[in-house]
Amino acid sequence: MSEQVLGKRQFGHKARLVLPTVLSFKIDEQAHAARAMWNLLHAWWLMMPREKRTLANADAAIRQARKDVEFLAVLPAQAAQAVLKTYLQAWKNCWEGRAEAPNFKARFRAVLSVDVPQGRDLNIVRVHRRWGMVNIPKVGRVRFRWTKDLPVGKRADRDNRITGARLIKDDLGWHIAFRIQTLEPVPEPHEGPEVGIDVGIAVPLALSDGKSFRHGAWLTAKEQAKLLRLERRSAVLRQHRKRGEKTSKRLQCVYGQIARLSAKAKRRRQDWQQKTTTTIARAYGTVVVEALQITNMVKSAKGTIDQPGKNVAQKSGLNRSIHAEAWGRMVVMLGYKLTQRGGTLVKVPAPGTSQRCSMCGVTTPGNRESQVVFVCKNPECGWSGNADHNAGRNVLHLYRIGHVAIPAAGRRSRQARKRVQPATAR
Template sequence: MGELVWEKRQFGHRARLALTPAQARLMDDQAHAARSMWNQLHDLWQMTPKCQRSLTRMDQTLRQARKEIDWYAALPAQAAQAILKTYMQAWRNWWDGRADEPNFKARFRTVMSVDIPQGRDLQIKRVHRRWGVVNIPKVGRVRFRWTKDLPVGKHADKDNRITGARLVKDGLGWHIAFRVQTREPKPEPHTGPQVGIDAGVNLPLALSDGNHQDHGQPPRLPDGTADRDKWLNPDEKAKLLRLEQRAAHRKSFRKPKDHNSNRLHRTYDQIKQLRARATRRATDWQHKTTTAIAKRYGTVVVEALTITNMVKSAKGTIDQPGKNVAAKSGLNRSISQEAWGRTVTMLTYKTAHQGGTLVKVPAPNTSLRCSACGFITPDSREDQATFVCKNPDCGWSANADWNAARNILHLYRMGHALVPAAGRAVVRRTRGVKPATAR
């Protein structure tokens, strides 16, 4: 038996906060101050000549703004410094081609968040089987849902500790995302079987061995259109429809260039709550499904998809209008709801944690090639869900997503792997040139 090898692991854990109305107002003030500070930094960066841009100049401006603007005092000093670091990192991500160019953050379209960069400021303590208490700077002691054991108290040391956190608000309220660092034994190589996975719309995850993963709900309505609210029960869907109709009615009374009324904002908040609940259920299904796959299979093979190109609009231009624009819009919406990219991200780190491997293979023709004979024809898809081989000597038919999953696994066995699980494909580009796949 070999010597036990230890490795550091970093992961995040998100918990829901139980705030009083006064604490919620303080958190909102911090988030609005953080957004305004980001916009001020971006404004200064755009106005400063390139030869004079520097981290020192930005830091001095930030400190001066905190002295002159009263409501900036709601934001802790460490959180303000974290905004500066995040802003500079955003520019580095753009220069390296990993993200879009940083821009201004709008009030109603930006996720409200505040960073707590130092873990020692949190002072976490477990007070109940289901509840813990965390210290939030300039807010005080706040309860949060204890759903996972955290390295706090006597269980914390230099290798197992919480390094920081981020406060995030969605339609369901404020949450805290802990950054956890642990020291764990390096997993042994996974000896499980190989499997190919095809991400689809009718069948969320089709596996090459037939053990398909479905979320138990029909992805399409009887008329064939995509059900954009499939994660809500019938009562929630009816409530969402009433709220959307109410919002449209109240919006009809708004004059051009006028602000939305408080009633309309309250209606929008109720819609956000239902949307956030659906997103939470979808993410929970993804976590449970990808964990089960990572524990069962040693090698997971997926397609190298460029999802941003797949969900582009088909409306075209005035001179060359597109065809089947409504159908393509419904398909784009269904692809976005399935969140294929997030599924691959989860599989990547979960297979590595279990000692397995995730591999990507080329995507072209995996849906059009017959997995029984290898024959490729453009009209082999009878419909969205069925594949029929047009080879006169074959004629094999099966679920289209299952056929694609078998082809994906076959490509890996033939040596067409592109990206191993432990590595992340980073496309380098010339500075200032925006890639087509940038998010």
């Protein structure tokens, strides 16, 4: 009998924190200090000559900033070092064409977060079937929701442990995302069948074997009515706000209620995506999806003053629907879940998959008469069927003939790489 091969796996787990108001304010202060540290570091980086942009100089700069600026002292020293590490990684991603150049973080648009880079500082203890306690530097012991068995206590060792965490705030409160490292058996190749997936709006996921995955509205009828009432209320309050005037507390309160409802819908959407992608990853060995350029698909149709766009309102509604489905996050979930189970995720070019007949192979723009029905215009074929499942079969056909999309840096990333010259710190 052959020995089982073990491999390291790194993943994250997000849990909800239960914070008293005093401790919540303390973490808010640390998060704003981390954001200010990023902005100061970015300003220093832009002012320094290229030859002085080194890791040692940047480290000395943030140490001096913590001494000179009083409110930065609330941020733990290791969290400040994590800001520096994240900032340098952002430049590295820019140089390698994976992202644009880093920029300043605005107070109201940036996501508040604080990093805890050392797992030993957390001192995690499970105190109840549903609750655990974690130590946050310069804050204290905090209770969190226990929804997954973590490698803590006697279960923790050099290969199975929590290496760190990050505190993240959304519109529903603070959460903690643990970074976990485990030693697990390398999965055997998945023996499941191949399947092609077509993503859409009316039918979120249509599979080539005739199956489909749908979902209802993310908010109940009562919640939707409340959201509509709040949006109308915010529109009335904005009418009384003069240009350049500070937002009133009443309007901020309405904005907060709208944001909480939106965050609740987002959580439900992510829950559906997690369950759906797990079902697909367990059933299929090879999953083929389209390599969609979502950024290009959701571009505005307003146009310019000289050449105004057409059907702008309809295109705006379509863009909102595409954003709401979060196809990119769905593909990411499928990717790591298939890898964990020995499966494979493949991307194929998207053009023509909805206009090609999966029976005869003829591609005609008029084949798809509607969003639901596909009717082949080839006189020798004349096949008709569900348009989404037909597109899923075409996606799988492209993979079988070897027409696989090759990932490449986008034009915007290449332009950013040309615009920003690498510095000595690289």
